[in-house]
Amino acid sequence: xxxxxxxxxxxxxxxxxxxxxxxxxxxxxxxxxxxxxxxxxxxxxxxxxxxxxxxxxxxxxxxxxxxxxxxxxxxxxxxxxxxxxxxxxxxxxxxxxxxxxxxxxxxxxxxxxxxxxxxxxxxxxxxxxxxxxxxxxxxxxxxxxxxxxxxxxxxxxxxxxxxxxxxxxxxxxxxxxxxxxxxxxxxxxxxxxxxxxxxxxxxxxxxxxxxxxxxxxxxxxxxxxxxxxxxxxxxxxxxxxxxxxxxxxxxxxxxxxxxxxxxxxxxxxxxxxxxxxxxxxxxxxxxxxxxxxxxxxxxxxxxxxxxxxxxxxxxxxxxxxxxxxxxxxxxxxxxxxxxxxxxxxxxxxxxxxxxxxxxxxxxxxxxxxxxxxxxxxxxxxxxxxxxxxxxxxxxxxxxxxxxxxxxxxxxxxxxxxxxxxxxxxxxxxxxxxxxxxxxxxxxxxxxxxxxxxxxxxxxxxxxxxxxxxxxxxxxxxxxxxxxxxxxxxxxxxxxxxxxxxxxxxxxxxxxxxxxxxxxxxxxxxxxxxxxxxxxxxxxxxxxxxxxxxxxxxxxxxxxxxxxxxxxxxxxxxxxxxxxxxxxxxxxxxxxxxxxxxxxxxxxxxxxxxxxxxxxxxxxxxxxxxxxxxxxxxxxxxxxxxxxxxxxxxxxxxxxxxxxxxxxxxxxxxxxxxxxxxxxxxxxxxxxxxxxxxxxxxxxxxxxxxxxxxxxxxxxxxxxx
Amino acid sequence: xxxxxxxxxxxxxxxxxxxxxxxxxxxxxxxxxxxxxxxxxxxxxxxxxxxxxxxxxxxxxxxxxxxxxxxxxxxxxxxxxxxxxxxxxxxxxxxxxxxxxxxxxxxxxxxxxxxxxxxxxxxxxxxxxxxxxxxxxxxxxxxxxxxxxxxxxxxxxxxxxxxx
Numbered sequence: 001x002x003x004x005x006x007x008x009x010x011x012x013x014x015x016x017x018x019x020x021x022x023x024x025x026x027x028x029x030x031x032x033x034x035x036x037x038x039x040x041x042x043x044x045x046x047x048x049x050x051x052x053x054x055x056x057x058x059x060x061x062x063x064x065x066x067x068x069x070x071x072x073x074x075x076x077x078x079x080x081x082x083x084x085x086x087x088x089x090x091x092x093x094x095x096x097x098x099x100x101x102x103x104x105x106x107x108x109x110x111x112x113x114x115x116x117x118x119x120x121x122x123x124x125x126x127x128x129x130x131x132x133x134x135x136x137x138x139x140x141x142x143x144x145x146x147x148x149x150x151x152x153x154x155x156x157x158x159x160x161x162x163x164x165x166x167x168x169x170x171x172x173x174x175x176x177x178x179x180x181x182x183x184x185x186x187x188x189x190x191x192x193x194x195x196x197x198x199x200x201x202x203x204x205x206x207x208x209x210x211x212x213x214x215x216x217x218x219x220x221x222x223x224x225x226x227x228x229x230x231x232x233x234x235x236x237x238x239x240x241x242x243x244x245x246x247x248x249x250x251x252x253x254x255x256x257x258x259x260x261x262x263x264x265x266x267x268x269x270x271x272x273x274x275x276x277x278x279x280x281x282x283x284x285x286x287x288x289x290x291x292x293x294x295x296x297x298x299x300x301x302x303x304x305x306x307x308x309x310x311x312x313x314x315x316x317x318x319x320x321x322x323x324x325x326x327x328x329x330x331x332x333x334x335x336x337x338x339x340x341x342x343x344x345x346x347x348x349x350x351x352x353x354x355x356x357x358x359x360x361x362x363x364x365x366x367x368x369x370x371x372x373x374x375x376x377x378x379x380x381x382x383x384x385x386x387x388x389x390x391x392x393x394x395x396x397x398x399x400x401x402x403x404x405x406x407x408x409x410x411x412x413x414x415x416x417x418x419x420x421x422x423x424x425x426x427x428x429x430x431x432x433x434x435x436x437x438x439x440x441x442x443x444x445x446x447x448x449x450x451x452x453x454x455x456x457x458x459x460x461x462x463x464x465x466x467x468x469x470x471x472x473x474x475x476x477x478x479x480x481x482x483x484x485x486x487x488x489x490x491x492x493x494x495x496x497x498x499x500x501x502x503x504x505x506x507x508x509x510x511x512x513x514x515x516x517x518x519x520x521x522x523x524x525x526x527x528x529x530x531x532x533x534x535x536x537x538x539x540x541x542x543x544x545x546x547x548x549x550x551x552x553x554x555x556x557x558x559x560x561x562x563x564x565x566x567x568x569x570x571x572x573x574x575x576x577x578x579x580x581x582x583x584x585x586x587x588x589x590x591x592x593x594x595x596x597x598x599x600x601x602x603x604x605x606x607x608x609x610x611x612x613x614x615x616x617x618x619x620x621x622x623x624x625x626x627x628x629x630x631x632x633x634x635x636x637x638x639x640x641x642x643x644x645x646x647x648x649x650x651x652x653x654x655x656x657x658x659x660x661x662x663x664x665x666x667x668x669x670x671x672x673x674x675x676x677x678x679x680x681x682x683x684x685x686x687x688x689x690x691x692x693x694x695x696x697x698x699x700x701x702x703x704x705x706x707x708x709x710x711x712x713x714x715x716x717x718x719x720x
Numbered sequence: 721x722x723x724x725x726x727x728x729x730x731x732x733x734x735x736x737x738x739x740x741x742x743x744x745x746x747x748x749x750x751x752x753x754x755x756x757x758x759x760x761x762x763x764x765x766x767x768x769x770x771x772x773x774x775x776x777x778x779x780x781x782x783x784x785x786x787x788x789x790x791x792x793x794x795x796x797x798x799x800x801x802x803x804x805x806x807x808x809x810x811x812x813x814x815x816x817x818x819x820x821x822x823x824x825x826x827x828x829x830x831x832x833x834x835x836x837x838x839x840x841x842x843x844x845x846x847x848x849x850x851x852x853x854x855x856x857x858x859x860x861x862x863x864x865x866x867x868x869x870x871x872x873x874x875x876x877x878x879x880x881x882x883x884x
Contacts (some may be wrong), residue, residue, distance in 0.1 A: 040724065054741065092819055093817075093819025093820065093821075093856050094798070094818065095818060095820035116740075170723065220755065221812060221813075221815050222812075222815070222817065224821070225817070225820075226804075226811045226812065227821075228800075228817055228820035228823050228824075229795075229809075229811050229817075229823060229824075229827060230755070230795065230799055230804070231753075231754070231755020231756070231794070231795035231796050231798070231814055231824045232755070232796075233820070234754065235754075235757075235821060237757075237758065238748070238754035240752065246749075287737075288738065288745050288749050289738060289741050289745065295808075317748065334755060362855055363819075363821075363855060364757070364759050364765065364767055364819070364821045364822050364854070364855045365757065365759075365819070365821045366758070366759075402872065411819075413757070413819050413820075413821030414819035414821060414855055414856055416820070416855070442758065444761060445759065445760040445761055445762075451854070507738035541785040620815050621815075624815055624861065625808040625818075627857060627858070627860060628818055628856045628858060629857070630857065631854075631856075631857025631858075631859060631860075632855065632856070632857045653760070653762060653764075654759075654762065654764035654765055654853070655760075655762055655764050659853055659855065660857065660859075661850050661851075661853060661859075662845075662846040662849045662850045662852070662859045662862075662863070663846050663850050665846075665857075665859045665860060668860055
């Protein structure tokens with residue numbers, strides 16, 4: 001019977017993720033490892049197939065994808081005592097190089113300085129799907145702890161053999177094994193000397209419980225921070241090779257445009273390399289100045305079709321679903337009870353629509369790649385959250401086997417979900433192939449604004465019903481296009497109909513920090529506020545009345561206490577809240593705004609976030625992520641939106657697209673709930689989701705105006 | 721094209737380029753001083769900030785031919801050997817970075833601010849630094865770092881003063 005059907009939505013790590021390339025099978029020939037690494041002790045972690053499947057996207061297995069049991073991390077202890085750890089995860093500013101190093105340091109009992117992490121190099125590190133979905137802490141941090149614990153046990157075993165003693169008397173500390181009954185000590189490097197010992201991580205590796213952590217659980221500053229404050233670190237866009245050329249791509253006049261004519265004669269006379277291959281046109285020259293002039297001298301004509309504009313976007317999304325316009329249609333859905341019966345007998349019923357605009361990631365380092373060919377082997381340095389995915393794209397673009405392609409990802413100038421794809425890598429490689437020299441392509445800010453992808457725009461219709469006392473009885477929720485991350489409600493509602501409707505997006509769209517959870521929480525938490533007012537209840541009391549989840553209740557209560565919910569406020573000020581559950585973390589965000597109806601200025605003056613993500617690995621690093629989520633979230637909440645028309649972005653420069661600056665930042669307070677009894681999970685995304693509704697609800701509290709579109713106040717809020 | 725002489729970080733350099741070329745391109749491509757970053761190309765983000773005669777300057781919109789012999793300082797020239805500048809040390813200490821792509825520009829702007837105003841209050845810091853963008857959102861930490869650096873620098877200035 002359909003009324004009792006519970007059909008959970010598919011787990012959606014990345015709805016708009018490009019299909020991953022078939023994963024590389026890592027042939028485990030241990031002798032080869034030692035040839036490459038030198039003698040020592042090697043520990044490998046082999047994932048179970050179930051875990052691999054979960055990492056690749058759960059139930060929604062894609063065609064042609066079969067992930068074998070896979071090595072996901074390995075650790076080598078060299079004869080010099082140096083610890084090298086290999087992981088396919090990458091550093092884009094979330095400071096996982098630091099938190100993963102802490103994990104290894106903790107279990108291996110060796111100072112942080114002795115540990116070197118090799119990350120995101122497709123030749124050296126095990127296959128990894130990518131760094132997204134807040135998966136690094138719950139999976140890789142745990143794996144590296146296991147790997148390091150196994151290494152510790154292997155070293156104790158070596159010492160026991162060498163000293164001909166029982167291992168139970170031996171302990172590891174500060175990079176040495178000590179015998180508790182004598183004063184014998186031996187350094188890890190000495191034990192590793194001449195060894196070719198390999199060990200596979202056991203499934204039940206004895207890990208140090210979070211309550212006993214000494215290095216993990218502490219605030220540790222960025223492990224290689226000095227390289228960043230001195231300008232020494234080489235980002236992808238800083239990479240250089242001898243004889244390298246600078247490349248630039250000639251862009252179509254509009255999205256989807258096709259090339260109708262090309263005149264590049266002048267360019268060739270200037271001494272630049274010109275590549276024309278299908279709709280790809282690019283130039284390369286020995287200096288950036290010459291590349292720029294050569295680029296300007298190319299005369300290309302393009303044919304494009306009329307396309308929708310941002311002004312008609314939300315109508316367009318609603319009318320262009322891939323499964324037709326029936327609002328109860330066959331999108332991804334979740335049904336509980338019978339919403340129709342509940343609506344028919346409701347005391348209160350409320351129907352509202354919420355929208356979110358396309359926004360850009362604006363990573364401060366634009367996409368960049370340096371490509372170099374050696375015969376038919378290709379090496380690319382590029383900034384991407386998916387080095388193995390980019391390797392697959394390169395292999396496909398150039399008809400190469402994947403083992404002929406190496407992608408190397410130096411720690412990069414941020415991503416926020418915006419650097420999952422390899423277009424710059426392909427462009428640089430195409431130009432390098434023609435030039436027979438290495439070529440570097442760094443996108444301009446305008447290119448980054450136009451030819452990357454956007455956070456999906458969306459329309460969300462919410463209909464709800466409640467009893468007089470404030471119990472919610474029905475919840476119908478339709479999301480058009482923005483995605484289904486965070487679409488399910490955590491409020492306790494007996495009758496639910498929740499549907500995601502996919503749409504043929506007018507703009508190229510993809511992952512963005514917290515995915516659709518921002519849009520879905522904006523709609524849900526705004527609607528909860530509206531419903532609270534309808535049933536004449538305090539918004540916090542109303543939420544708690546309808547919420548059983550203890551972890552979520554705890555963050556709402558903690559944030560409310562810190563914020564002083566219910567306290568007095570100055571004229572023109574308003575209070576609001578929003579919160580939820582995403583990527584295994586729990587957040588509640590409370591905001592205070594000041595609205596000046598004369599000038600129209602809306603200033604967020606104070607934000608309090610309470611966050612819980614299990615056992616905390618690095619408290620200061622965590623605070624930094626929560627603060628950053630709130631600051632970045634201000635932009636999408638208040639003023640960021642991509643304007644477009646006929647396949648062109650109209651505000652694709654930093655002088656035209658406003659991002660949060662120093663003067664936009666409110667006082668930020670963070671409450672961390674450290675649950676040492678719960679496994680650690682990620683924190684780069686979840687803290688962002690409560691902010692937009694908290695601000696919208698606070699604006700309503702201050703002004704009585706209910707704003708239901710993100711961004712909320714791109715042009716301020718003047719009294720009319 | 722005639723050779724252009726530049727004084728950078730206490731050294732003299734000669735580059736062969738069009739005087740219209742941006743200082744940022746010259747620093748990064750010609751001289752391999754890649755600590756200064758490209759972020760927007762229109763002076764809107766501050767990632768390319770260097771000091772010219774102590775003043776914070778957006779190198780992406782500064783023509784290399786217009787500088788003359790004025791002294792240019794980049795992030796690479798800030799530390800004295802292994803000794804970090806107090807602003808660099810304060811950024812590390814305050815954890816005032818995530819991806820850190822904006823960090824060199826932030827530090828250079830902060831050094832210029834403290835030169836002009838050795839004891840800025842938080843509002844003065846926000847006003848001065850508002851042209852520098854950090855997309856990771858570490859602004860509050862940067863404000864803290866600048867306050868820390870101001871404190872350290874004034875203490876060391878006092879110590880020097882006593883010695884004189």
